[in-house]
Amino acid sequence: MTTSQETETSPAMTAVKPLNRSNAAAAPPAPVRIVHLGLGAFHRAHQAWYTQHASDGAQWGIAAFTGRRPDAATALSAQDGLYTLIERGGSGDKFELMTSIVEAHDGADVAALSRLVAAQATALVTLTITEAAYNLAADGSLDLSNPAVQDDIDVLRTLTAGGQGDAATVTAAGRLVQALAARRSAGTGPIAVVSCDNLANNAIAARAAIGGLADVVDPGLGAWIAENVSFVGTSIDRITPRTTDAEIALVAAECGYVDSSPVVTEPFSDWVLSGDFPAGRPDWASAGAVFVDEIEHFENRKLWLLNGSHSLMAYAGQLKGHTTVAEALADPVCAAWITEFWDEAQANLPAEGLAIPAYRAALLERFGNARIAHHLAQIAMDGSSKLRMRAVPVLKAELAAGHSGTGAARMIAAWVAFLRRAHQSAATIADSAATELVAALKLDSGADLVALMAILDAQLAGDAAAVAAVTVLADGFAAEDGAAQG
Ligand SMILES: NC(=O)c1ccc[n+]([C@@H]2O[C@H](COP(=O)([O-])OP(=O)(O)OC[C@H]3O[C@@H](n4cnc5c(N)ncnc54)[C@H](O)[C@@H]3O)[C@@H](O)[C@H]2O)c1
Numbered sequence: 001m002t003t004s005q006e007t008e009t010s011p012a013m014t015a016v017k018p019l020n021r022s023n024a025a026a027a028p029p030a031p032v033r034i035v036h037l038g039l040g041a042f043h044r045a046h047q048a049w050y051t052q053h054a055s056d057g058a059q060w061g062i063a064a065f066t067g068r069r070p071d072a073a074t075a076l077s078a079q080d081g082l083y084t085l086i087e088r089g090g091s092g093d094k095f096e097l098m099t100s101i102v103e104a105h106d107g108a109d110v111a112a113l114s115r116l117v118a119a120q121a122t123a124l125v126t127l128t129i130t131e132a133a134y135n136l137a138a139d140g141s142l143d144l145s146n147p148a149v150q151d152d153i154d155v156l157r158t159l160t161a162g163g164q165g166d167a168a169t170v171t172a173a174g175r176l177v178q179a180l181a182a183r184r185s186a187g188t189g190p191i192a193v194v195s196c197d198n199l200a201n202n203a204i205a206a207r208a209a210i211g212g213l214a215d216v217v218d219p220g221l222g223a224w225i226a227e228n229v230s231f232v233g234t235s236i237d238r239i240t241p242r243t244t245d246a247e248i249a250l251v252a253a254e255c256g257y258v259d260s261s262p263v264v265t266e267p268f269s270d271w272v273l274s275g276d277f278p279a280g281r282p283d284w285a286s287a288g289a290v291f292v293d294e295i296e297h298f299e300n301r302k303l304w305l306l307n308g309s310h311s312l313m314a315y316a317g318q319l320k321g322h323t324t325v326a327e328a329l330a331d332p333v334c335a336a337w338i339t340e341f342w343d344e345a346q347a348n349l350p351a352e353g354l355a356i357p358a359y360r361a362a363l364l365e366r367f368g369n370a371r372i373a374h375h376l377a378q379i380a381m382d383g384s385s386k387l388r389m390r391a392v393p394v395l396k397a398e399l400a401a402g403h404s405g406t407g408a409a410r411m412i413a414a415w416v417a418f419l420r421r422a423h424q425s426a427a428t429i430a431d432s433a434a435t436e437l438v439a440a441l442k443l444d445s446g447a448d449l450v451a452l453m454a455i456l457d458a459q460l461a462g463d464a465a466a467v468a469a470v471t472v473l474a475d476g477f478a479a480e481d482g483a484a485q486g
């Protein structure tokens with residue numbers, strides 16, 4: 001096990017000491033200039049890392065807010081925002097003390113969010129709130145039928161009209177619209193919103209979620225957002241599984257302090273961004289980020305090749321009894337399905353400028369890193385939002401080109417078979433659209449599949465050839481599953 005230069009802890013620290021700025025003899029916190037929503041593992045492995053490693057990182061502090069529960073903020077606040085990043089390579093771990101998060105807040109503290117977003121010094125807001133949290137309909141617009149969105153519209157209308165009340169905004173977009181209204185009132189000027197979620201066209205998705213909500217609530221605010229908020233698109237990449245107790249114990253043993261909130265990630269990291277930062281940004285390029293004029297092909301390369309094969313493994317791999325990405329990849333049948341899907345995805349990406357053969361080779365090495373226990377069950381969550389971006393575009397492009405699209409159809413079929421199995425065993429369906437999925441699963445066999453496909457994409461569900469292809473593949477998974485079980 002190796003310990004990087006940055007990880008050296010203060011000699012004053014001992015194994016019994018909790019991690020905090022005074023025990024760690026960390027530099028004074030940087031001033032808050034970035035507000036983040038979604039204080040999960042990925043933000044702490046990715047954007048916080050790029051900010052810390054930027055040449056001017058000492059000038060850019062992050063105030064991070066949780067999404068749904070206060071826990072992560074409570075734990076991190078007790079450590080003054082500090083935590084350990086464990087960079088887990090194939091042959092060893094490196095430990096780095098992370099200092100770029102300087103404040104951690106409960107996402108429900110909209111007063112703090114509004115104060116910080118309205119502050120003159122704040123230049124940008126980053127988001128890692130999960131795909132489902134954007135509450136978008138299949139056509140990419142804000143899903144106005146979503147009950148949480150409806151509740152936020154009511155709350156925001158009351159607030160806009162100058163009213164008070166006990167009700168508070170609950171969605172990330174609702175809270176951000178409230179905070180952007182505070183910035184508008186404060187007259188502190190333009191700001192950037194940088195989606196770092198695995199969404200196709202994530203800048204457009206963020207604009208649809210945030211701008212779309214403001215337009216409904218208060219057209220004046222919607223117009224201000226259209227004029228003053230720059231939605232920046234990104235392709236973000238660093239495999240960061242959920243932290244386990246083993247990492248907490250490892251840090252205590254290796255670093256000599258007690259850290260309740262370490263994050264484990266892979267050595268690889270990538271960040272491609274496109275858009276304007278009207279109030280400035282850290283020099284992330286000095287830490288390896290790349291700024292481009294056109295981002296769509298980079299997004300699709302990552303969403304299809306990496307995330308697409310992740311989702312394929314998540315469903316097909318679990319149906320075949322695997323638990324982690326590395327296990328699924330080691331299964332020659334799963335590996336062949338990945339190759340099949342990658343060939344289809346690659347055929348629909350430009351041949352120039354994306355270095356796809358090298359990208360695929362690197363993915364095989366990254367997925368094969370068995371020291372990263374990336375659980376398929378975590379990747380399988382919220383498949384209804386994810387497959388819309390990971391499988392549907394490839395299948396549609398292949399069908400339009402007169403090809404079978406079997407690789408992409410197999411991903412959808414594995415999802416259907418996985419959901420059917422969960423439904424038959426009364427297991428919980430971990431998806432924000434679980435109610436719709438369960439309603440579909442209650443239909444007769446055949447009708448259930450069409451209804452599930454319609455949740456992903458209405459046009460695909462109406463395409464007899466696509467339905468037939470997915471049906472055959474889903475039945476194949478079911479037959480194999482049945483044979484394995486008995
Ligand atoms: N983990 C990775 O390897 C990785 C890599 C690239 C991109 N991402 C993106 O980052 C997102 C978060 O990943 P993570 O690993 O940090 O997950 P995580 O589970 O550690 O954290 C998720 C964060 O999102 C918040 N959240 C969840 N549902 C929400 C909702 N409905 N409304 C508001 N906030 C909500 C949670 O409170 C938490 O702060 C992913 O969904 C993905 O879009 C993750």
Ligand SMILES: O=P(O)(O)OC[C@@H](O)[C@@H](O)[C@H](O)[C@H](O)CO
Binds near residue numbers: 131237240306310311
């Ligand atoms: O984070 P999600 O849930 O959108 O997707 C699960 C994985 O595919 C994803 O986390 C990848 O590991 C990540 O996108 C790699 O950069």
